[in-house]
Amino acid sequence: MALIGAITWVRCVLLIVAQSAATIAASYIVCALFNGGLNVGTELGGGTTIAQGIVIEMFLTAQLAFTIFVLAAEEHAGTNLAPIGIGLSLFVGELIGVFWTGGSMNPIRSLAPCIVNRSFPKYLWIYFVGPIAGVVLAVLVYKLVVALEYEIAKDQDPMPELILPIAGHGRKPSSIIPMASAGPPTPEKQVQEPAKTDKKFVSFGNGQPSGDVENPVLHESYMD
Numbered sequence: 278m279a280l281i282g283a284i285t286w287v288r289c290v291l292l293i294v295a296q297s298a299a300t301i302a303a304s305y306i307v308c309a310l311f312n313g314g315l316n317v318g319t320e321l322g323g324g325t326t327i328a329q330g331i332v333i334e335m336f337l338t339a340q341l342a343f344t345i346f347v348l349a350a351e352e353h354a355g356t357n358l359a360p361i362g363i364g365l366s367l368f369v370g371e372l373i374g375v376f377w378t379g380g381s382m383n384p385i386r387s388l389a390p391c392i393v394n395r396s397f398p399k400y401l402w403i404y405f406v407g408p409i410a411g412v413v414l415a416v417l418v419y420k421l422v423v424a425l426e427y428e429i430a431k432d433q434d435p436m437p438e439l440i441l442p443i444a445g446h447g448r449k450p451s452s453i454i455p456m457a458s459a460g461p462p463t464p465e466k467q468v469q470e471p472a473k474t475d476k477k478f479v480s481f482g483n484g485q486p487s488g489d490v491e492n493p494v495l496h497e498s499y500m501d
């Protein structure tokens with residue numbers, strides 16, 4: 278987080294010290310609560326080589342760190358759901374890497390059980406190189422995404438305007454599907470014109486009109 282400017286370097290150092298001490302303390306507590314020793318160390322499995330282990334840890338850590346950068350460091354509508362997204366990312370990382378490398382993705386995660394068990398494998402260093410390289414990779418990808426101004430693509434209208442067919446010459450526009458040639462409706466077209474009325478005179482026997490009576494007959498249908 279300090280590499281992308283989300284927190285200060287002083288806070289970064291304090292967090293590293295606090296989390297390292299908490300992880301080692303938790304390892305001792307687990308070892309004291311359960312019999313049989315602390316069998317939660319990370320080790321290479323399935324015939325994984327050291328080079329493969331470094332690359333696997335690098336990519337697993339990179340996807341987790343990038344998820345944290347996007348969901349926790351960036352402020353957006355989904356910031357409140359960041360713990361869910363980060364938890365799913367960690368779950369995916371463990372699901373993929375637990376068989377091959379133990380799914381460390383954090384140097385202190387591999388170091389703490391070794392301290393409790395007083396057993397340090399020769400390839401313990403890959404759990405430092407791999408995750409650190411993964412964080413650097415995630416920072417580079419994050420800065421590239423920010424440099425490409427992903428906010429512009431995010432703010433665009435997800436529902437583009439419907440492309441309507443162009444009415445050809447001599448073709449009547451459809452009454453159901455509007456044609457692009459007809460253009461958007463104007464205020465004059467949207468306002469309904471009032472019905473035209475005619476005045477009709479009513480006469481009684483003497484041939485003299487008794488007055489005009491308003492007869493609301495539509496102009497199109499009225500014929501004298």
